[in-house]
Amino acid sequence: MALTASDVTIRFGGVVAVNRMALDVLPGEIVGLIGPNGAGKTTFINCLSGTYRPNAGSALWGGDELIGLSPSALLRKGVARTFQNVASLHDLTVLDIAKLGASVRRDRRFGGHLLDFFRSERALEAALTESILAPLELTDVAHKPIQTLSYGRRKAVDLARALAGDPQLLLLDEPVAGLTSHEGMAMAKAVRDVRDRLGCAVIMVEHKMDVVMSTCDRIAVMAAGSKIFEGLPAAVQADAEVRRVYLGEP
Amino acid sequence: MSARQLAITVGVAVLMGVLGLALGRYAAYLVNAVAIAALGALSLNLIIGYCGQISFAQGALLGVGAYTAGNLSNAGLDGAVAILGGGLLGAAVSALVGLPAMRLRGLYFAIATLAAQAILEYLFKILDPLTNGVSGLVITPPTILGFPMNSDQSLVVPSLVILVLAWLAVSRLMRTDLGRAFLVVRESEIVAKGMGIDVSHAKMQAFLIGGFIAGVAGALAGYANRLASPEAFTLDLSADYIAMIIIGGLGTWPGPLIGAAFVVLLPEAIQRVGEAAGISDILSALRELAFGLLIILFLIFEPRGLTALLSRLRPRGIGAAPHGSVGAPGESGQPQEGGSR
Ligand SMILES: Nc1ncnc2c1ncn2[C@@H]1O[C@H](COP(=O)(O)OP(=O)(O)OP(=O)(O)O)[C@@H](O)[C@H]1O
Numbered sequence A: 001m002a003l004t005a006s007d008v009t010i011r012f013g014g015v016v017a018v019n020r021m022a023l024d025v026l027p028g029e030i031v032g033l034i035g036p037n038g039a040g041k042t043t044f045i046n047c048l049s050g051t052y053r054p055n056a057g058s059a060l061w062g063g064d065e066l067i068g069l070s071p072s073a074l075l076r077k078g079v080a081r082t083f084q085n086v087a088s089l090h091d092l093t094v095l096d097i098a099k100l101g102a103s104v105r106r107d108r109r110f111g112g113h114l115l116d117f118f119r120s121e122r123a124l125e126a127a128l129t130e131s132i133l134a135p136l137e138l139t140d141v142a143h144k145p146i147q148t149l150s151y152g153r154r155k156a157v158d159l160a161r162a163l164a165g166d167p168q169l170l171l172l173d174e175p176v177a178g179l180t181s182h183e184g185m186a187m188a189k190a191v192r193d194v195r196d197r198l199g200c201a202v203i204m205v206e207h208k209m210d211v212v213m214s215t216c217d218r219i220a221v222m223a224a225g226s227k228i229f230e231g232l233p234a235a236v237q238a239d240a241e242v243r244r245v246y247l248g249e250p
Numbered sequence B: 001m002s003a004r005q006l007a008i009t010v011g012v013a014v015l016m017g018v019l020g021l022a023l024g025r026y027a028a029y030l031v032n033a034v035a036i037a038a039l040g041a042l043s044l045n046l047i048i049g050y051c052g053q054i055s056f057a058q059g060a061l062l063g064v065g066a067y068t069a070g071n072l073s074n075a076g077l078d079g080a081v082a083i084l085g086g087g088l089l090g091a092a093v094s095a096l097v098g099l100p101a102m103r104l105r106g107l108y109f110a111i112a113t114l115a116a117q118a119i120l121e122y123l124f125k126i127l128d129p130l131t132n133g134v135s136g137l138v139i140t141p142p143t144i145l146g147f148p149m150n151s152d153q154s155l156v157v158p159s160l161v162i163l164v165l166a167w168l169a170v171s172r173l174m175r176t177d178l179g180r181a182f183l184v185v186r187e188s189e190i191v192a193k194g195m196g197i198d199v200s201h202a203k204m205q206a207f208l209i210g211g212f213i214a215g216v217a218g219a220l221a222g223y224a225n226r227l228a229s230p231e232a233f234t235l236d237l238s239a240d241y242i243a244m245i246i247i248g249g250l251g252t253w254p255g256p257l258i259g260a261a262f263v264v265l266l267p268e269a270i271q272r273v274g275e276a277a278g279i280s281d282i283l284s285a286l287r288e289l290a291f292g293l294l295i296i297l298f299l300i301f302e303p304r305g306l307t308a309l310l311s312r313l314r315p316r317g318i319g320a321a322p323h324g325s326v327g328a329p330g331e332s333g334q335p336q337e338g339g340s341r
């Protein structure tokens, strides 16, 4: 399925954080979203993932309107996001987080919890370890509480959570920021592998240009809430306006 | 739960049972008191320690269980049915107590539970036909599954069996999606929402389950005292339960039992010493002060309570919770938002 976002606008008091933002993403495509600090990238992701409700705009996903749905409803539709800042959730292990990610696809009212109580999680654990944790190099820490992990590994755990829900549309907010270059490379590779495996559509907000250039099929540039450019990675680097606004050249 | 937790739970209960049955009436009385307090603390640890919803109404919820079970068994029902009834009404009332948590958070919710405690205490006093007002409802010793509960010793086995069942159920619960959702809600509702957790639903489940266990604990308390009176289920009792889970260790696995044993047994010990030395009046006045101080000290220096202290004494000790540096519930190190700030 493809995403067609158009006219997405959200205001906070007098600030128009996102202004008539439009973006299309095809299945199997990784679209990079770059722009200076405060450009509205995270806010745009928040609008698509149900965290914020935009004042106006539409986000069609295979004919369904995503705007107005709650994060949990969106997750059931296969729209998952990762966070720019990862929460340190005490007492939960890496595997626990992955299980939480997997649980969102199931609607669990009407006694579902009671069934959980008697159901063994062995099979689920094995499946998550093999298909989600192993590619992200998290197998060795599967039973570690996540507050004991490095920042980079916690970001990988957040991605694991999103992936455990079998996403069709993956919204990544700076997955590589704050990681060592080795961790960053592994993360970028994991994102490409997921796209290849699931064929999902990906929006990746990121500042690290080398990662953006090597990972994304297409790049959109935001500044002051609006999209100022969109094109192939090479075209973005060549564009004078982008260089001035974003790459800080005169 | 793990096999180790199962073994520890059953082992501790058997030990308590042997002590309670072999050492006479007073030991049986103490074992019952600890088991009942541990049940109440278990229920509050679920609500505060795991789900992060600070409640001051747990004492009144025990009262609901005591009055309900007392009336049911006085009317001729078997104690087992009456205890179940106490649990069910406890769950229903707890859901009402938790209702404001759908909208309020943190301190504001805590204050709402204070109001709930006050309202319930008032109801205990005025719902005369059910509660017999300020003088309290006298509870005839019931039979549980046919066994007469006419002595402290006779109540030991039912109390401990129920404690073990509740303990194992909560341990198991914490290894399901719902239990894991509690822990995320405790850390940050914003993060929980972003992860697709139905926060209101999770909180409501915590109150229902916690209320059920509290109601059952109250039913047993009524049978142990043969009386359900308004003075027995005041804010003081709620405060005692909060003391237990903080001293035992918030959100830890063995914490409720350790805290309950500490809070129940220490005053008894002080009393014995005081009687022997002829200064019991002064010492019992010091009790509240001592617990208040202990709570503050634990909150500042060891939020994981005695559980953490004990597991530090023994590196591979009973502190089953993965060691963390949890502050008070809901107060995570970095409360990260669903996006940038
Ligand atoms: N909840 C909010 N209330 C008020 N203003 C907000 C809110 N969320 C975002 N903003 C504002 O919207 C603008 C865009 O912020 P946003 O976080 O989307 O930027 P960003 O592109 O993600 O930046 P960065 O690269 O630093 O992460 C900023 O001016 C920010 O202050």
Ligand SMILES: [Mg+2]
Residues within 6 Å of the ligand: A041, A042, A043, A084, B340
């Ligand atoms: Mg951002």
